[in-house]
Amino acid sequence: MEVLLAVASGVLYAAGIYLMLRRRLAQLIIGIGLLSNGTNLLIFTAGGLTRARPPVVPDGAQALVEPYADPVPQALVLTAIVIGFGLLAFSLVLAQRVHATVGTDDIDEVGRER
Amino acid sequence: MRTLVLPILVPLSTAVVLMLAPKRPVPQRWISLTGSVLLLASAILVFLRVNAAGVQVLQISGWPALFGITLVADLLAAVLVVAVGVVGTAISVVAFSGVDPRREAFGYHSLIQILLMGVAGAFLTGDFFNLYVWFEVMLVASFVLMALNRTRVQMEAAFKYVTINLIASSIFLTALGLLYGATGTLNMAELARVWPTISTPGVDTVLAVLFLIAFSIKAGLFPLFFWLPASYHTPPAAIGAAFAGLLTKVGVYALIRVFTLLFHSASPALFALLLAMSAATMVIGLVAALNERDFRRVLSFNLVGHIGYTTASLSLLTPAALAGAIFYVLHHIVVITNLYLVSGVLLRLRRTTDMAGLGGMYRDQPVFSALAMIPIFSLAGVPPFSGFLGKLAILEGTFAAGAYWTGGLVLVVGLLTLLSMGRTWADSFWRPAADAHDVAAPGTPFLVAIAALSLVTVAMTIGAEPLFELTSRGAQQLLQRDEYVRAVLGGTH
Numbered sequence: 323m324e325v326l327l328a329v330a331s332g333v334l335y336a337a338g339i340y341l342m343l344r345r346r347l348a349q350l351i352i353g354i355g356l357l358s359n360g361t362n363l364l365i366f367t368a369g370g371l372t373r374a375r376p377p378v379v380p381d382g383a384q385a386l387v388e389p390y391a392d393p394v395p396q397a398l399v400l401t402a403i404v405i406g407f408g409l410l411a412f413s414l415v416l417a418q419r420v421h422a423t424v425g426t427d428d429i430d431e432v433g434r435e436r
Numbered sequence: 437m438r439t440l441v442l443p444i445l446v447p448l449s450t451a452v453v454l455m456l457a458p459k460r461p462v463p464q465r466w467i468s469l470t471g472s473v474l475l476l477a478s479a480i481l482v483f484l485r486v487n488a489a490g491v492q493v494l495q496i497s498g499w500p501a502l503f504g505i506t507l508v509a510d511l512l513a514a515v516l517v518v519a520v521g522v523v524g525t526a527i528s529v530v531a532f533s534g535v536d537p538r539r540e541a542f543g544y545h546s547l548i549q550i551l552l553m554g555v556a557g558a559f560l561t562g563d564f565f566n567l568y569v570w571f572e573v574m575l576v577a578s579f580v581l582m583a584l585n586r587t588r589v590q591m592e593a594a595f596k597y598v599t600i601n602l603i604a605s606s607i608f609l610t611a612l613g614l615l616y617g618a619t620g621t622l623n624m625a626e627l628a629r630v631w632p633t634i635s636t637p638g639v640d641t642v643l644a645v646l647f648l649i650a651f652s653i654k655a656g657l658f659p660l661f662f663w664l665p666a667s668y669h670t671p672p673a674a675i676g677a678a679f680a681g682l683l684t685k686v687g688v689y690a691l692i693r694v695f696t697l698l699f700h701s702a703s704p705a706l707f708a709l710l711l712a713m714s715a716a717t718m719v720i721g722l723v724a725a726l727n728e729r730d731f732r733r734v735l736s737f738n739l740v741g742h743i744g745y746t747t748a749s750l751s752l753l754t755p756a757a758l759a760g761a762i763f764y765v766l767h768h769i770v771v772i773t774n775l776y777l778v779s780g781v782l783l784r785l786r787r788t789t790d791m792a793g794l795g796g797m798y799r800d801q802p803v804f805s806a807l808a809m810i811p812i813f814s815l816a817g818v819p820p821f822s823g824f825l826g827k828l829a830i831l832e833g834t835f836a837a838g839a840y841w842t843g844g845l846v847l848v849v850g851l852l853t854l855l856s857m858g859r860t861w862a863d864s865f866w867r868p869a870a871d872a873h874d875v876a877a878p879g880t881p882f883l884v885a886i887a888a889l890s891l892v893t894v895a896m897t898i899g900a901e902p903l904f905e906l907t908s909r910g911a912q913q914l915l916q917r918d919e920y921v922r923a924v925l926g927g928t929h
Contacts (some may be wrong), residue, residue, distance in 0.1 A: 367617075396611075401569065409576070412580075416579075416595060419586065
């Protein structure tokens with residue numbers, strides 16, 4: 323499972339970086355999204371995977387019994403997803419405004435003086 | 437110590453009040469100023485306590501370290517938070533001479549406060565994931581401040597700025613994921629304790645390089661600084677001043693933190709890499725500054741170049757060099773903020789910061805010129821100003837560590853800085869203006885803020901001895917780590 327997720331996260335990084343190197347704003351933003359999801363997957367995988375053992379103390383028990391899934395990476399990923407989502411939304415609005423101001427979504431054209 | 441939360445809580449409350457308060461300029465400006473002064477006061481309180489009683493710790497909600505979020509203030513963090521208060525107050529004062537109405541209506545003042553909160557939080561946190569969150573708080577505020585305008589130049593600058601910072605954040609987060617995977621914690625003190633027993637050379641190098649890349653983008657080190665001169669000169673002067681004074685310094689702070697806490701015994705090649713990057717930053721930054729004819733772009737490149745001083749000293753990891761670096765960071769925050777405000781006055785007076793349209797200031801605006809002289813000559817490193825003393829401290833540090841090449845380079849770059857700032861002074865202030873004349877008054881709030889910051893520079897010059905003694909203690913604290921670790925984790929470790 324770790325191998326599969328590691329490969330998936332690697333593919334997301336690669337695709338994200340490839341798209342960020344394109345000249346179109348829309349592709350750049352999709353790239354940002356893929357990159358941040360690749361990172362989230364990496365945190366989740368690097369934190370260690372434990373299947374079907376939620377970190378919840380069962381009824382009647384006093385403490386968790388090993389093995390249980392580490393809750394910290396889940397909390398980290400949740401925070402990172404929220405932040406990534408906010409930034410992605412902001413980038414979309416910014417791109418829309420760039421397009422409205424400049425009339426093109428080619429990044430090289432944005433910097434060129436009329 | 438509960439006071440520790442105030443430098444975060446005060447700007448947060450101010451931002452909330454500003455959002456609820458009437459959207460008219462006058463109340464907004466006064467609330468913002470009050471908030472910034474309170475921030476400065478709380479920062480000084482924190483600093484005095486840290487100075488008297490050593491590293492201060494606050495476990496939020498009483499959760500012990502490793503479970504909750506820890507706030508820590510050692511001397512480095514405490515003096516930097518005071519600097520945040522100083523810069524914040526100056527920015528709030530300048531707002532009285534008018535903010536572009538569009539920005540003010542869209543919550544300019546609350547965004548500035550959120551920016552200050554993010555920076556203060558980044559300095560005070562004792563947890564790496566929390567550091568990431570504060571980075572994002574700071575970045576989102578800076579994104580909006582950068583993009584609140586529809587001109588073509590600003591749009592281009594904003595997009596570059598946003599993209600490169602998002603990439604840096606992703607790299608930082610990647611490093612954090614791997615670090616957690618290797619150690620099972622992201623608490624800085626706990627990491628400092630367990631890292632030497634866990635790390636293997638391979639993991640150590642990979643993580644250090646990831647952190648180095650992420651923070652070098654934020655700090656603006658070669659070859660990762662090109663976004664900075666492409667964007668910092670586009671927003672209004674007050675915003676440029678806040679960015680230049682604070683944001684890159686957070687990158688430098690983060691570099692100092694990870695290299696003193698975690699990677700102090702990493703492979704020498706890594707420190708050689710940091711040194712090489714710093715050297716290239718200094719030289720390229722200043723050569724590029726000499727090539728510019730626009731006051732604000734000269735400042736951007738000087739900003740980049742001088743970051744190299746501090747990181748070059750960091751790469752030596754000796755107490756003397758680190759003390760010099762901290763001194764230089766403090767000097768640079770005050771001076772570069774001040775110079776961006778000076779560029780704001782020039783922009784008001786002449787509607788341009790291109791040196792072709794400047795000149796004759798010395799005759800037309802003697803008071804303003806006299807005030808501007810202090811930061812310009814201080815940045816140039818003219819004795820006796822704080823810039824000279826900072827460079828001297830760094831030089832002593834490098835020579836004491838036997839890094840003669842670095843010391844020599846610092847001297848050469850110092851000469852280039854002198855040339856760059858001397859020419860800037862001559863062209864913008866001294867040279868008689870060809871046909872340029874002032875179209876507006878400099879504005880009293882600007883002059884007050886510039887005078888206050890110049891006074892801080894003078895105070896840092898006169899009080900250089902106690903200040904240097906302070907930064908030396910700060911450097912000791914960073915390199916010994918025991919006090920930091922003990923303060924966070926308790927006496928048992």
